[in-house]
Amino acid sequence: MKIRVLLIILASLISSVSIAEVPEFTIEIRDHLFFPSTLVVPANTKVKLIVVNKDPTPEEFESYELNREKVIMGGAKAVIFIGPLKPGDYPFFGEFNPKTAQGVIRAQQ
Amino acid sequence: MVDAILLILREVLEASLVITMLMVMSRKFSIALNWIIPALIFGVFSSWLLAHFAYDIADALEGTGQEWTNALLYLWVIIAFMLIAAIIASLLFRVPDRVKHITLNGGSIKSHRNLLVLSSIFAVGLSLAREVAEIWVYLGGFLHQPDLLQPALTGGVIGLGIGMSLGVIIYYILVFSSVRGFLRILFIFLTFLCGGLSMQIAKQLLQIGFLDSAGPLWDTSNIVNEHSWLGELLYALIGYDSTPSAVQVIFYCSAVIPLLLIVLWNWHSGNRRHV
Numbered sequence: 001m002k003i004r005v006l007l008i009i010l011a012s013l014i015s016s017v018s019i020a021e022v023p024e025f026t027i028e029i030r031d032h033l034f035f036p037s038t039l040v041v042p043a044n045t046k047v048k049l050i051v052v053n054k055d056p057t058p059e060e061f062e063s064y065e066l067n068r069e070k071v072i073m074g075g076a077k078a079v080i081f082i083g084p085l086k087p088g089d090y091p092f093f094g095e096f097n098p099k100t101a102q103g104v105i106r107a108q109q
Numbered sequence: 110m111v112d113a114i115l116l117i118l119r120e121v122l123e124a125s126l127v128i129t130m131l132m133v134m135s136r137k138f139s140i141a142l143n144w145i146i147p148a149l150i151f152g153v154f155s156s157w158l159l160a161h162f163a164y165d166i167a168d169a170l171e172g173t174g175q176e177w178t179n180a181l182l183y184l185w186v187i188i189a190f191m192l193i194a195a196i197i198a199s200l201l202f203r204v205p206d207r208v209k210h211i212t213l214n215g216g217s218i219k220s221h222r223n224l225l226v227l228s229s230i231f232a233v234g235l236s237l238a239r240e241v242a243e244i245w246v247y248l249g250g251f252l253h254q255p256d257l258l259q260p261a262l263t264g265g266v267i268g269l270g271i272g273m274s275l276g277v278i279i280y281y282i283l284v285f286s287s288v289r290g291f292l293r294i295l296f297i298f299l300t301f302l303c304g305g306l307s308m309q310i311a312k313q314l315l316q317i318g319f320l321d322s323a324g325p326l327w328d329t330s331n332i333v334n335e336h337s338w339l340g341e342l343l344y345a346l347i348g349y350d351s352t353p354s355a356v357q358v359i360f361y362c363s364a365v366i367p368l369l370l371i372v373l374w375n376w377h378s379g380n381r382r383h384v
Contacts, residue, residue: 022318046321057250058163060243064335067325067352068316070175071246073164074253079172081318096247098112 022048029053034103043087043107052077063092113264120240121272123345129276131229133283139212148230152237160245176313182239183306189232194299196221197292198371202379204289300368305348307364311357325352
C-alpha cells in the first residue's frame with residue numbers, strides 16, 4: 001500500500017516536471033563570440049538555454065555567477081538549465097576564448 | 110598563451126594536490142611509490158578516451174551524457190577517497206607521536222595497505238580522466254588554428270610545470286612532518302574534497318534540469334571571488350563555491366557527515382581502549 005502511494009506521488013512529480021513549461025532561449029557561438037551577448041530571461045523562472053557552437057573549435061560555456069560549466073564541441077549544441085534567477089546580471093564567458101567570448105544573462109521581472 | 114597557462118593550471122591544480130597528498134601518504138606508510146605509474150597511465154588513457162568520444166558522450170542520453178559521465182566520475186573518486194579516509198581514520202588516534210614513518214604489516218592492516226594502493230590508483234586515474242580530457246579537447250581545438258597551436262602548447266607546458274612545482278613544494282613540506290600530523294591534514298583534505306566533489310555532482314544534475322533548486326543559499330563572491338587566485342585555490346582544496354544552492358549544500362553535507370561520524374567513532378573507540 002505504502003509503495004503504491006509512493007509510486008503515485010513519484011509519477012505525479014515526474015509528470016508535473018515534464019508538463020511544466022520551461023522557456024527556451026538560444027545563444028550562438030560564432031568566431032569565438034556569443035550572440036546575443038546580452039540575453040534577457042524572465043526572473044524567478046527556470047530557463048532552458050540552448051548553446052549552439054557554430055565554430056569548428058570547442059568552447060566551454062562557463063559562469064561563476066550562474067554556477068554552470070559545460071564543454072560544447074565544435075559544430076555541436078548543448079542544453080543548460082539555469083535559474084530560477086533573482087533579477088540582475090549574470091556574466092558568462094567561454095573558458096577557451098575568455099578574451100572575446102563574453103556575455104551576460106539579464107534576469108528581468 | 111596566458112589563457113592556456115591559466116586554463117591548464119586550473120585543470121591540473123586539483124589533480125596535482127591529490128597526487129601529492131597520496132604520494133606523501135605512501136611514504137608515511139612505507140608503501141613503494143610505483144603505484145603512481147599505473148595511476149598516471151590509467152588517467153591519461155581514460156582522459157584520451159573521454160576526449161576522443163566527446164561528441165558521442167555529449168549527445169548521449171538526450172544531450173545529458175557529459176553531465177552524467179562527470180557525475181559518475183565524481184562519484185567513483187568520492188568512493189575511493191572515502192575508503193582511504195576510513196582507513197586512515199582508524200589510525201588517526203593509534204599512531205604514536207613524532208613517528209615519521211610506519212609500516213602497514215600483518216593481518217587486516219596488510220589488506221588495508223592493498224586497498225589504499227588500489228583506491229589511490231582509482232582516485233588519481235579518475236581525477237586525471239576528467240581534468241585532462243578537457244585539456245585534450247582544448248588543445249584539439251587548436252588543430253583548426255595551426256598558428257595558435259605552438260603558443261597554446263607552450264602555455265600548456267608552463268601551466269603543467271607550475272601545477273607540478275606546487276605539488277613538489279607541498280610534497281617536501283609534508284613529507285618531513287610526523288605521521289600523526291600528516292594523517293590529520295590528509296583526513297581534513299579528503300573530507301573537504303569529498304564534500305566539494307559531491308557538490309559538483311549536484312551541480313551536474315542541476316545543469317541538466319534533473320534536480321531543481323531555488324536561488325543560492327548565500328553569496329560570498331564579495332569576500333572571495335571564484336575568479337581570484339584564492340578562489341581557485343579554495344575550489345581545488347575544499348570545493349569552494351561562492352553561490353551554492355540548497356541542493357549543493359545537502360550533497361556537500363551528505364559526503365562530509367559520514368566521514369565526520371567515522372572519525373568520531375574511531376576517537377570514541379580509541380578513548381575506550383585507553384580506559
